[in-house]
Amino acid sequence: MMMNLKIFFFISSCFMYSYYYKHILLTLISLEFMMVNMIYNLYYLMMINEINLFMITIFLGISVCESVLGLSLLINLVRLSGNDYNNNMKLLKC
16 A cells, blocks of 8 residues: 555656646656655665665755755746746757
C-alpha cells in the first residue's frame, strides 16, 4: 500500500511537470514536490536498511540550493519580461 502511494506521488509530480510546462512557477513547484517525494523515499529506504541518515542532509542541502536558484531565476525573468511564461524566454539572442 505504501509503495503504491509513493509511486502515485512521483507519477503525479511528473505529470504536473509535463502538463504545466508553460509557467515557470508551476514547474518549480512540481520539481519541489518531486524532491520532497525523493527525500521521503530516501528516508524510508534508509530507515529500513538501518543506514546513517547523513545522506539525507546532503540531499536536503542540494535541493534547497536548487530551489533558491530557480526562484532567483524566476524573479529575474519576471522583472525583465513581466510574466513567467516559458514561451517568452529566448535563450539564444542574436
